[in-house]
Amino acid sequence: MLGIAIGIATILGLGLITDGLSESTQNALTEGAADxxxxxxxxxxxxxxxxxxxxxxxxxxxxxxxxxxxxxxxxxxxxxxxxxxxxxxxxxxxxxxxxxxxxxxxxxxxxxxxxxxxxxxxxxxxxxxxxxxxxxxxxxxxxxxxxxxxxxxxxxxxxxxxxxxxxxxxxxxxxxxxxxxxxxxxxxxxxxxxxxxxxxxxxxxxxxxxxxxxxxxxxxxxxxxxxxxxxxxxxxxxTSLSGMQRMNQGLDIINTGAWAVSLLAILIGGIVVVITMVKSVSERTREIGVLKAVGWPKQSVLLMIIAESVVMAVIASVIGIIIGVGCVELLSMTNLIPFIQPAYSATLFLKALIIGILMGIIGGLYPAYRASKLAPTEALRYE
Incomplete structure (x- = not known):
C-alpha cells in the first residue's frame, strides 16, 4: 500500500504544481491589462x-x-x-x-x-x-x-x-x-x-x-x-496581434510541458504500482498453492488477487492523495515554489484516484494470471 501511495502522491503532487504553473503564468500574462x-x-x-x-x-x-x-x-x-x-x-x-x-x-x-x-x-x-x-x-x-x-x-x-x-x-x-x-x-x-x-x-x-x-x-x-x-x-x-500570438504560443508551450511532466509522473507512478503489486503477489506464492491444493479453481484465485489489488489500490490512492497534498502545501508554505499557486481541482483528484485503481488492476493482472496457472506442487515448493 505504501508503494502505491507513493506513486499516487507523485502523480498528484506533480499534477498540482504543473497545473498551477500553467494557471499562474496565464494569470500573470493577462492580469490587469486590457485584452x-x-x-x-x-x-x-x-x-x-x-x-x-x-x-x-x-x-x-x-x-x-x-x-x-x-x-x-x-x-x-x-x-x-x-x-x-x-x-x-x-x-x-x-x-x-x-x-x-x-x-x-x-x-x-x-x-x-x-x-x-x-x-x-x-x-x-x-x-x-x-x-x-x-x-x-x-x-x-x-x-x-x-x-x-x-x-x-x-x-x-x-x-x-x-x-x-x-x-x-x-x-x-x-x-x-x-x-x-x-x-x-x-x-x-x-x-x-x-x-x-x-x-x-x-x-x-x-x-x-x-x-x-x-x-x-x-x-x-x-x-x-x-x-x-x-x-x-x-x-x-x-489588438497587438503579434503580442497575443506570442503569449498564446508561450501558454501552449507551458501547457505542453505541464502535460509532459504529468505523463511522466503517471508513468513513474504506474511503474511503482505495478512493481509493488507483482512483488506482493509473488510473496504469496505458497499461500496460493495451498488454496489450489484444497480445491480452489483458477477463476477464484484470479478474482481474489484482482479484488485484493483493487481494494488495496483504493486505500493506497486515498493515502497517496493525502501525502501528495501535504507535500505540495509544505512546499508552498515554505515558499520553495514562489509565484506558483497549486491548482486544486476535482478533476485532478478524480484522475489520481482512477489511475491508482487502474494501476492496481493492471499490476495485479499478470501476477494473478501467473498464480492461477501455477501448479499446487510447484507453489508449495516455492521459498
Whole structure:
C-alpha cells in the first residue's frame, strides 16, 4: 500500500504544481491589462493600433475620431466583459518648458529653430483603471484630484520633472504626484491625468478616443471583440496581434510541458504500482498453492488477487492523495515554489484516484494470471 501511495502522491503532487504553473503564468500574462481596445472606424491619421490603444499610436490631435462616453457603459453591459474604461488622448505642449526652451534656443540656434518642440502625448483615464493601460506608478502616488498628474519616466527625464514639480498645459498648472513606467519608451514619454480633466482642457466633454476592454476569460477575447464589432458598425477593435500570438504560443508551450511532466509522473507512478503489486503477489506464492491444493479453481484465485489489488489500490490512492497534498502545501508554505499557486481541482483528484485503481488492476493482472496457472506442487515448493 505504501508503494502505491507513493506513486499516487507523485502523480498528484506533480499534477498540482504543473497545473498551477500553467494557471499562474496565464494569470500573470493577462492580469490587469486590457485584452483589446475599441476605436472609431473613421479614425484620423495617427490613431494607434497597439494593444490597449493608448500612447502607442502617433499624434491624435483634435482631428481624431471620438466616441461618445455613453458607449462605455453600453459595452460594459455585454456578456463576457469583465471591465471597461474610456480613454481620451491628445497631444499638447508643456507651456513652461516650451517657453524656457524657446528662450534658451533663441540665443544659440536662431528664430526658426527656437519654436521647435515635440508635443507630449496626454492621456485622460480614471486612476482606478490605470492597470488596464498597463501603467504602473513606480514612484509617488496616482492622481486623486483634477489638478494632479503622473508623468512617464522618459518624459520626467527629458522635461527635468520630479514629484512635487508642476507642469503647465493649456495655461493650466498641474502638480506631478507620481512617475510611472510601462516598459515602452514611447508610452513612458507622456503624461496621464484624470479623464474629466483632459476632457475639460480639450473641450471634449462626454467624449473618449478609445475604449479599453478586458474579457472575463482572456481566451474568449477574440469572440468578444467580434461581438462588439457586430453590435456597433461605427466601431472596430484593435489588438497587438503579434503580442497575443506570442503569449498564446508561450501558454501552449507551458501547457505542453505541464502535460509532459504529468505523463511522466503517471508513468513513474504506474511503474511503482505495478512493481509493488507483482512483488506482493509473488510473496504469496505458497499461500496460493495451498488454496489450489484444497480445491480452489483458477477463476477464484484470479478474482481474489484482482479484488485484493483493487481494494488495496483504493486505500493506497486515498493515502497517496493525502501525502501528495501535504507535500505540495509544505512546499508552498515554505515558499520553495514562489509565484506558483497549486491548482486544486476535482478533476485532478478524480484522475489520481482512477489511475491508482487502474494501476492496481493492471499490476495485479499478470501476477494473478501467473498464480492461477501455477501448479499446487510447484507453489508449495516455492521459498
Amino acid at each position: 483589446f481596445s475599441v476605436v472609431a472606424v473613421s479614425s484620423g491619421p495617427g490613431q494607434g493600433q497597439g494593444q490597449g490603444g493608448g500612447m502607442q499610436g502617433g499624434p491624435g490631435g483634435s482631428s481624431q475620431q471620438l466616441i461618445n462616453q455613453t458607449t462605455v457603459d453600453e459595452i460594459a453591459s455585454i456578456s463576457g466583459v469583465e471591465s471597461v474604461t474610456g480613454v481620451l488622448r491628445s497631444n499638447m505642449f508643456d507651456d513652461s518648458t516650451n517657453s524656457t526652451n524657446q528662450t534658451d534656443q533663441s540665443s544659440t540656434q536662431g528664430p526658426n529653430q527656437a519654436s521647435m518642440q515635440m508635443p507630449i502625448t496626454i492621456l485622460g483615464i480614471d486612476s482606478q483603471n490605470l492597470e488596464m493601460e498597463d501603467v504602473e506608478v513606480t514612484n509617488g502616488t496616482t492622481y486623486s484630484s483634477s489638478d494632479e498628474v503622473i508623468i512617464g519616466k522618459t518624459a520626467a527625464n527629458s522635461l527635468n520633472k520630479t514629484i512635487g514639480d508642476s507642469v503647465s498645459i493649456s495655461n493650466k498648472s498641474f502638480e506631478v504626484v507620481g512617475i510611472y513606467e510601462t516598459g515602452d519608451t514611447m508610452q513612458d514619454g507622456g503624461i496621464i491625468m484624470s479623464l474629466s480633466s483632459l476632457q475639460d482642457l480639450t473641450n471634449n466633454t462626454g467624449k473618449v478616443s478609445f475604449i479599453l476592454v478586458k474579457a472575463s476569460d482572456s481566451s474568449n477575447a477574440n469572440s468578444l471583440a467580434e461581438t462588439i464589432e457586430n453590435k456597433y458598425s461605427n466601431l472596430t477593435t484593435t
